[in-house]
Amino acid sequence: xxxMTQSPSSLSAAVGDRVTITCRASQGIRTYLNWYQQKPGKxxxxxxxxxxxxxxxVPSRFGGSGSGADFTxxxxxxxxxxxxxxxxxxxxxxxxxxxxxxxxxxxx
Amino acid sequence: xxxxxxxxxxxxxxxxxxxxxxxxxxxxxxxxYWNWIRQPPGKGLEWIGYIYYSGSTSYNPxxxxxxxISVDTxxxxxxxxxxxxxxxxxxxxxxxxxxxxxxxxxxxxxxxxTVTVSS
Numbered sequence: 694x695x696x697m698t699q700s701p702s703s704l705s706a707a708v709g710d711r712v713t714i715t716c717r718a719s720q721g722i723r724t725y726l727n728w729y730q731q732k733p734g735k736x737x738x739x740x741x742x743x744x745x746x747x748x749x750x751v752p753s754r755f756g757g758s759g760s761g762a763d764f765t766x767x768x769x770x771x772x773x774x775x776x777x778x779x780x781x782x783x784x785x786x787x788x789x790x791x792x793x794x795x796x797x798x799x800x801x
Numbered sequence: 802x803x804x805x806x807x808x809x810x811x812x813x814x815x816x817x818x819x820x821x822x823x824x825x826x827x828x829x830x831x832x833x834y835w836n837w838i839r840q841p842p843g844k845g846l847e848w849i850g851y852i853y854y855s856g857s858t859s860y861n862p863x864x865x866x867x868x869x870i871s872v873d874t875x876x877x878x879x880x881x882x883x884x885x886x887x888x889x890x891x892x893x894x895x896x897x898x899x900x901x902x903x904x905x906x907x908x909x910x911x912x913x914x915t916v917t918v919s920s
Contacts, residue, residue, distance in 0.1 A: 694862075705899060724904070725904065725905060727907070729904045729907075735912075736895055736897075736910040736912055737846065737895075737910060737912060739906060739907060739908050739909075740912070742904055742906035742908075743816065743904040743906070745906075748908065777874075778869050780845065780846055782846075782906075782907075784904070784905035785900075787859055788850075788859045788860065788861065788862065789846040789848055789861040789862060789863070790836075792845055792846040792847070792848070793845075794845050795845045795846075
């Protein structure tokens with residue numbers, strides 16, 4: 694299985710801050726990397742697919758980059774509604790699809 | 802737009818079989834991969850498996866011996882059966898659509914349904 698490791702596991706930031714979350718794969722996955730946002734009691738929401746493509750309707754302050762084994766999700770200017778948990782997901786292998794352990798973004 | 806809705810019992814007894822259905826509305830079940838994902842309380846996301854509309858399946862090896870996913874295209878539904886459940890199977894279960902061309906990602910999710918395994 695491909696292991697996905699996110700860092701940090703939790704993060705405190707203020708509205709207006711720039712935030713970066715990192716995801717590392719245990720082997721190269723080209724750009725088969727997606728990012729999801731999950732708020733408490735809600736389903737995950739797709740933000741970024743193919744490492745850097747912004748899903749329709751997602752604000753442009755969200756950005757993704759990387760290829761191979763190292764990836765980042767950047768939120769350029771934090772908004773109050775961005776406080777949530779973020780997950781990376783690899784879809785390079787048909788099975789199993791694996792997720793990172795999540796990064797909880799909290800208000801400072 | 803496409804919406805997904807999970808349904809099924811919220812309480813299952815240990816050793817019994819968990820059965821859930823996901824109904825696809827606002828679009829066709831054809832030409833996509835349909836997934837089940839679960840999230841134990843306070844934990845992360847675990848992919849369970851998927852079914853293609855044609856019926857081909859793939860399961861997480863960690864659950865493969867206990868999982869069956871099936872599809873009913875006439876009803877625009879797909880289903881999950883997880884046998885011999887234990888307390889460790891207590892989770893929120895989500896269904897999700899996976900796009901596969903040219904990249905693979907889950908763009909539509911159901912709201913999730915909570916399943917508790919307890920006697």
